[in-house]
Amino acid sequence: MTPPIAIILLNESGRETAERLQALYPEALVHGLAGRTEGADVTFQKAASHIQELFRAGTPIVGICASAILIRCLAPVLRNKLVEPPVIAIGDDGQYVVPLLGGHHGANRLASEIARGMAAHAAITTASDLNFSIALDTPPEGLAIANPQHVKAFVARLLGGEKICLEGTHDWLRDSDLPFSDNGALSIAVTARVGEGCENRLLYHPRNLALGVGCERGTEPEELISLVKKTLASEGISPLSVGAVCSIDVKSDEPAVHAAAAHFGLTPKFFTAAELEKETPRLATPSDIVFREVGCHGVSEGAALAATGSAGGLRVPKRKSKRATCAIAAAPSVIDERKIGRIQGKLSVIGIGPGQDTWRTPEAGALIGQATDLVAYGLYLDLLGNSIAGKRRHDFGLGEEEKRVRSALDLAAEGKNVALISSGDIGIYAMATLVFELIDREENSAWNRLDIQVAPGISALQAAAARAGAPLGHDFCTISLSDLLTPWDVIEKRITAAAEGDFVISFYNPVSLKRRTQLQATKEILLRHRPTQTPVIIARNLGRDTESVTFVPLIDLDPGKIDMLTLVMVGSSESRLTSTNSGTKSWVYTPRGYSGKMAERPQKNGTEK
Numbered sequence: 001m002t003p004p005i006a007i008i009l010l011n012e013s014g015r016e017t018a019e020r021l022q023a024l025y026p027e028a029l030v031h032g033l034a035g036r037t038e039g040a041d042v043t044f045q046k047a048a049s050h051i052q053e054l055f056r057a058g059t060p061i062v063g064i065c066a067s068a069i070l071i072r073c074l075a076p077v078l079r080n081k082l083v084e085p086p087v088i089a090i091g092d093d094g095q096y097v098v099p100l101l102g103g104h105h106g107a108n109r110l111a112s113e114i115a116r117g118m119a120a121h122a123a124i125t126t127a128s129d130l131n132f133s134i135a136l137d138t139p140p141e142g143l144a145i146a147n148p149q150h151v152k153a154f155v156a157r158l159l160g161g162e163k164i165c166l167e168g169t170h171d172w173l174r175d176s177d178l179p180f181s182d183n184g185a186l187s188i189a190v191t192a193r194v195g196e197g198c199e200n201r202l203l204y205h206p207r208n209l210a211l212g213v214g215c216e217r218g219t220e221p222e223e224l225i226s227l228v229k230k231t232l233a234s235e236g237i238s239p240l241s242v243g244a245v246c247s248i249d250v251k252s253d254e255p256a257v258h259a260a261a262a263h264f265g266l267t268p269k270f271f272t273a274a275e276l277e278k279e280t281p282r283l284a285t286p287s288d289i290v291f292r293e294v295g296c297h298g299v300s301e302g303a304a305l306a307a308t309g310s311a312g313g314l315r316v317p318k319r320k321s322k323r324a325t326c327a328i329a330a331a332p333s334v335i336d337e338r339k340i341g342r343i344q345g346k347l348s349v350i351g352i353g354p355g356q357d358t359w360r361t362p363e364a365g366a367l368i369g370q371a372t373d374l375v376a377y378g379l380y381l382d383l384l385g386n387s388i389a390g391k392r393r394h395d396f397g398l399g400e401e402e403k404r405v406r407s408a409l410d411l412a413a414e415g416k417n418v419a420l421i422s423s424g425d426i427g428i429y430a431m432a433t434l435v436f437e438l439i440d441r442e443e444n445s446a447w448n449r450l451d452i453q454v455a456p457g458i459s460a461l462q463a464a465a466a467r468a469g470a471p472l473g474h475d476f477c478t479i480s481l482s483d484l485l486t487p488w489d490v491i492e493k494r495i496t497a498a499a500e501g502d503f504v505i506s507f508y509n510p511v512s513l514k515r516r517t518q519l520q521a522t523k524e525i526l527l528r529h530r531p532t533q534t535p536v537i538i539a540r541n542l543g544r545d546t547e548s549v550t551f552v553p554l555i556d557l558d559p560g561k562i563d564m565l566t567l568v569m570v571g572s573s574e575s576r577l578t579s580t581n582s583g584t585k586s587w588v589y590t591p592r593g594y595s596g597k598m599a600e601r602p603q604k605n606g607t608e609k
Contacts, residue, residue, distance in 0.1 A: 003057060003369070004059075005021075005027070005028035005029070005061075005062055005110075006028070006029060007021050007022065007028050007031065007062050007064065008031050008063040008065065009031065010033045010036060010047065010064070010065050011036055011092070012036070012037055012038070013092045014064035014065070014090075014092040017064050017090060017092060017093065017094035018030050020094060020118055021062060021094075021114065021118075024113070024114065024118070029041040030386075031050065033047060034358070039385070039386065040386075041385070041389075043357045043358060045358070047069070047073060051063070051073045052074065052076070053362075055077055055084070055087070056077060058083075058085045060086045060102075060106065060107075060110065061087045062090060062110075062114070064090050064091075064092060064094075065089060065092075070089050074101070078101075083105075084105060086101070086105060086106045087100045087102055088100065088110060094118050095120050095121065097111045097114045097120050097121065097122045097123065098111070098122075099123075105138060106138060108124050108135050109135070112124065132179075133175075133176050134177070136154065139172060139204060141334075142243065142334030142336070143172065143190075143204050143205070143207070144204065144205045144240040145202065146195070146197050146204070146205060146238065147197030147198070147202060147203055150197055150201075157185075157186060158178075158179070158186065162184065162185050163180065163181035163183075163185065164178055164180050164181065164187060164188055165180070165186070165187045166180050166188055166190075167189040167190065168189055168190030168191050168204075169190060170190050170204070170206065173188065173190070185200065187200065187201045187202075188202045188203075189203050190204045190205075190206060191203070191205065191206075192238060193236050193238065205238045205240035205241040206243075206334055207240070208241065208243055208308075208331045208332070208335055209237065209242050209244075209315065209328055209330055209335075210242075210244040210304045210307035210330075211245045211264075211326060211327075212299065212301055212304030213257055213260055213299075213303070213325065214247055214300045214303075214324065214325045215254060215256050215324035215325070216323040217254070221255055221260070223256070223322065224257070224324040225256075225259060227324050228260055228263070231319045237316075237328070242266070243334060243335035244269055244307045244340060244341075245264060245268050246269045246270065246271065246304065246306065246307045246340070246341055247270055247271075247299060247300075248270065248271060248276055248294055248299045250273075250294060250445075251270070252344040252345070253344060253450070258344075267337070267343055268343070268344065269307065269337060269340050269342065269343065270342050270415070271302070271303055271306050271342075273294055273295030273296045274295070274296075275306055276298065276302035276303060276306060277295065277296040278306075279298070279302040280298070280302070282301075282314065283297060284314055284317035285318045299325065300326050301314060301327040301329075303327075303341075304329035306340070306341070307329065308330060308331035308335065311332045312331040313329060314328075314329050315328045315329055316328035342414070343415055343417070344450070344451050345412035345413050345416060345417075345449070346412060346416075346418065346451040346453070347420060347451070348370075348418070348419045348452075348453050348454075348455060349420050349427075349432045349452065349453070349455065350364045350367055350421050350426060350455045350457070351423070351424055351427065351428075351455065351457020352364055352368075352421055352423060352457050353423070353425075353543060354424060354458060354460060354543030354544070356544075357385075359457075359458045359463065359543055361457065363455045364455045365387070367453065367455055368387065368388065368421070369387070370417055371418060371419035372392060372416050372417045372418070373391065373392045373394060373416050373419070374388055374393050374419050374421060375394040375396070375411065375419070375421065376395070376404070376420065376421035376422065377396055377397065377398060377404070377422075378393075378396070378397070380421050380422060380423050381393055381395065381421065383423070394407055394411070401431065402434065404420070405420065405431055405438055406438065408420040409435070409438065409444075409447050412447075413446035413447060413450065423457070423460075424457055424459045424463075425456050425458065425462075426456075427454060429509070432454055460539070461476075461478055461506040461569065463539070464537055464542060465537075467542065467549040468537045468549060468551070468569070468587065468588045469588045470587075470588075470590065471504055471537060471569060471571055471588045471590050473589055474572065474590045474593075475503050476503055476505065476572075476590075477505055477506070478506045478507075478508060479491065479494050479506070479508070480507075480508040481507055481511075481515075482509035482515070483518065488518065491518070492521070492525070495522050495525050499528070499529040499530065500529055502529070502572045502573050504572045504575060504590055505569070506567060507522065507567065507568040507569070507570070508567060509564070510566060510567075510568045511559060511562050511566075513564075516559070519559035519562060519568070520559045523554065523557050523559065526554060526570055527554060529573075530554065530570075530572065530573045531554070532554055534553065534554040534570060535552075535553065535554075535571045535576070535577050536552050536554050536557050537567075537569040537588055538568055539566065540565055540566040540567075551577060551586055571588060574590055575588060575589070576588070576590070
């Protein structure tokens, strides 16, 4: 799947153009340079490294800046023009649209679209585009070229005045200005059959075939892929004409099915048994045995037919190997895999850090960008700002943790791409544990078939430590003071053990509206085991506009001044307070013993201390 367009905004002077682009492409994200732009969907610090990262990921890039800026940024990573994504430069005023890279990989087409949508001028210099209103090595979605390496020589002959004989048909070709002739010396073929292309013959394959597959649980991916390849080869069908790989939904977590789809660069799509059973009258090999096992009379044939619709037809009946089956159906036109079946439901369990965009990991940002549905406590979604525009929000209140997780699991089980989001790290005192607890506790086959990915976030204790200096330089632990799920006597034992062990301790959930005594009791336990001047870090609203980080000696810790948005970190007996900037900036650190180790080493003059 191609990532959404990245609109690079380096100055506020290009804001209006960025907004016009986002109106044309609602899925596009504005990437703004920190300190020079505001309100961007994604903020970056260094233009060159950020743009290079987008380029490597295959992201279409539209820079609202001088062409030279993009050229200088990307020059170090230019390797292979056959795989580069579109890169376009647009002036701040949006009047000129210049495709710089990937002209034959969508940049020319994208530049023309932008120019039409913004009443601008597209500065396209590619010869075939200018002379014939078409880029022959960039066919539209659903049409694949078998021999792109011959396009350059083919176009050269076209520009020399030769004409083309067309075998088959496609609107993309008919709507161009190509010089077609029944007796042309050049030829273009549009067919699903395997063939040979050359400098005077371009071969295109329409993706109008649906591959239905089925297999026993645990089938080796190589077996299914081998069966599919042999079936296509025996029928003389090009793999490039496969537009969908489909199966029954009970196989949505089957590795062999996913591997077969990935072999064709596709995402597998799935149908329910009831949907496949509707295809029974059109099956060539219906089976009562299959019906008893999964509730339909044919998986591979039924899935292929369901994908091609009522106007499609079975082209290759079921073929079998020891543990797998496949069948092929043909649709009258290109298959849009986005409109058939369902994907395997995906649940991304994501920590977004304390709240700052710059503290959110690229993995978290990418998963949120891919998600269709977002489930979270409403405040966490608000922290994401414009980056989630257009996605379905499912807001829950505090205290609705189980409802929140159940909703995320159920939505994913419907075949949606769901992001369950928490601040900090979602695996630390957050929702990740409850996801796996519910799956483990309940026999829900739909939940068991999900694709689940957990993405870490910067935790509150990491953020607090970074703001404070280096308090976690030696052994540390975390303890939650909430007795909602853990009895207080158990928490008290843990506090005592951590105090006796002289750990630096991060206290989560130190107080709540109804719970005001635990932090005072904790302070009293700690004072029995460490100095009264032990530094305590009080970190509130980390990463947000109202962030505050203060230090007090343990003896002066006032639980009455702590609220629910605060993390309290108590140093060990070794933790120290120091200062920089002529004493105006304070820091807390916990030595790990380096100074003692260094004191044991020989001095530079060779003598020992």
